[in-house]
Amino acid sequence: MVDFSRVQKELQECNRDINVSGISVNPKSDNLTNLIGTIPGPIGTPYEGGTFKIDINLPDGYPFEPPKMKFATKVWHPNISSQSGAICLDILKDQWSPALTLKTALLSIQALLSAPEPDDPQDAVVAQQYLKDYQTFASTARYWTESFAKISSLGVEEKVQKLVEMGFPEGLVRSTLEVVGGDENMALEKLCSA
Amino acid sequence: MDSEDDMHDANDAESLDDDFYSGETAMDSDDGDAADYEFIDNDSDDSDDLLSRRSQQNYTILNESDIHLRQEDDIMKIASILSISNVAAAILLRHYNWSVSKVNDEWFADEEKVRRVVGLLEDPRALPNVKELTCGICFEVYSSDSMRSAACGHPFCVTCWQGYISTSINDGPGCLMLRCPDPSCSAAVGQDMIVSMASHEDTEKYQRYFLRSFVEDNRKTKWCPAPGCDYAVDFIVGGGTFDVTCGCSYSFCWNCTEEAHRPVDCDTVSKWIMKNSAESENMNWILANSKPCPKCKRPIEKNQGCMHITCTPPCKFEFCWLCLGAWSDHGERTGGFYACNRYEAAKQEGVYDDTEKRREMAKNSLERYTHYYERWATNQSSRQKALADLQQMQSIHLEKLSDRQGQPESQLKFITEAWLQIVECRRVLKWTYAYGYYLPEREHGKRQFFEYLQGEAESGLERLHQCAEKELQTYLTGGPSKDFNEFRMKLAGLTSVTRNYFENLVRALENGLSDVDGHGGSSRTGGTRSLGAGSSKSRGSRSKGAARSSRATDDSAHWSCEYCTFANAKSATVCQMCQQRR
Known part of the structure; x- marks a missing residue:
């Protein structure tokens, strides 16, 4: 059975310093085993400016078993599958420890974005490009960031404004918009049913 | 010439390097007397020893x-x-x-x-x-x-x-x-x-x-692979064969932990066993969906993630899923792993395609395979039957026989010996069919010789089996018979001859039938001589046994191993048969 009181604590803890880390974790549904994590693209990398969503699935044995994580946002990176979003990261496999948290795992993924490990690739095509032709790699990665990781950022402030005017609290509006990937109608539906 | 002495040697399994061509004369002897047998029996009064005496004890059974x-x-x-x-x-x-x-x-x-x-x-x-x-x-x-x-x-x-x-x-x-x-x-x-x-x-x-x-995790010990057996075997590597007989009486090869399979080597056995189970659904699934860890051989299913596989503890071997090479060999130096060049290169060289091709061919030669498999399986079930007969013999018949013929049970060990020999021969014979299956078609000389040897082995074993099964019946049902000593002579003689024949057969096959050189130029080519019957070569090796010091110079192309008497090529420094140094 997932230790939900720990997950609750993790969520509070993580969202408390969201302004510092930029990393947030929110429940996707109401049972706390499906979550969505958000990490900002690290500054100084082709991912800068993008907001990346990560699908998190907590297995029954959590926290003694690692959470299952994969990118929901398409991303061009040697250690992340450009097709499925699967992540090649040791702490999500055999190096997991129950003393790690969702936030530390997301921080590690963020670190992976700034420091790819092409010697241990998930996506062979990307890894090869990274090593043989870094310029093309960087511009592809930037292009993917522009195309896939910024969709909701355009006009997000207007959407927030609109929903807040409807009478929903701003914090809730922002997190809901994030969960549904910026879709205004879906956010409204979710806010009304909550 | 004293034929009884030869027979004693053959009966005494402890002296492994006794002259293995001695059996031939024991067959002809019909003038032996009971006193000689009494001597043998007193010599080995512990019947539990029978099994263990058959092998060199370079291992310990642990419960x-x-x-x-x-x-x-x-x-x-x-x-x-x-x-x-x-x-x-x-x-x-x-x-x-x-x-x-x-x-x-x-x-x-x-x-x-x-x-x-x-x-x-x-x-x-x-x-x-x-x-x-x-x-x-x-x-x-x-x-x-x-x-x-x-x-x-x-x-x-x-x-x-x-x-x-x-x-x-x-x-x-x-x-x-x-x-x-x-x-x-x-x-x-x-x-x-x-x-x-x-x-x-x-x-x-x-x-x-x-x-x-x-x-x-201990390099020296392994579990007995027999189902339900809790014994482990501590093995001293070096010298002798890998064959081990566990306390549960199961014999297996310590190296590959399959059942004992001399004269066939471990690779052939694993190929054969894989082939036998190739039709089964399980094997199909495992083949299609998993690969064995290159180090510990446990099948691994890749269900997610990258090509960098780390086997589960305690193995923890890191390897590449594509080429199964060590991960440490994968790096920029070697050209990278993203599309594993080693794999691509091997594919281009045709290594992987060859495997495919071979698979295809195997399918086409299903008939040929069925021929060998049926005989392999028949000998396997014959062996099981003989084992059951042996047990029945020990638990019921020996006592009855001892009553009927007025002989102490200690005098009837030759019957147990005969049955143990039958069981062992069935095992060897079984594996010769796997051997035959993998013997290349194009080596006609070898095939001919092999089939001749196998045929002789079959008929020799039939003779022994017949004697131990049918002829014994008359003494089990009738009263004391004065022919019983003659029967004893015959069965013990047959046992010894068959043992010699099979021991030589095993050696010849392990040696890759090297007596047959493709051109068949020498007088030793297939069909002209049987392993049991005396030929000029076998007499030669006997005289070598008598004068050990001159062995090496006796035959300029070969040297004879001091331990197992195997004739090695001159260039070899280690005996090909028993791995002892020259």
């Missing part, structure tokens, strides 16, 4: 309490030599695969490094001296007396420790190398701590892994 004792012995030894606790000694031994000498060497070479690698802290730290502590896993606050830590002092609550320990135990033998849950800390978690917190069921599992580890 569970033997294993426990050895394990505890080793732990105590290390604990007292290094002046550390038993728990720490166990952790050290486990880490160095239960090699006492390796632990000693490493420890005294660099104690600090060993401590770091294994996770044994020199100064254990207690829990921080405060009233309340936060558990590093569930983040709840507890009073410090309900917290526990390993030697490093990182506090976790008992519930979380239990979850951590239980998950790890149910994850497999990796629990024997448990570390502190703190990711930055490598302090080992000892057996005492695990046992004190794990549930009863988990503790049992843990102890099981602990015992198994002593056998499985």
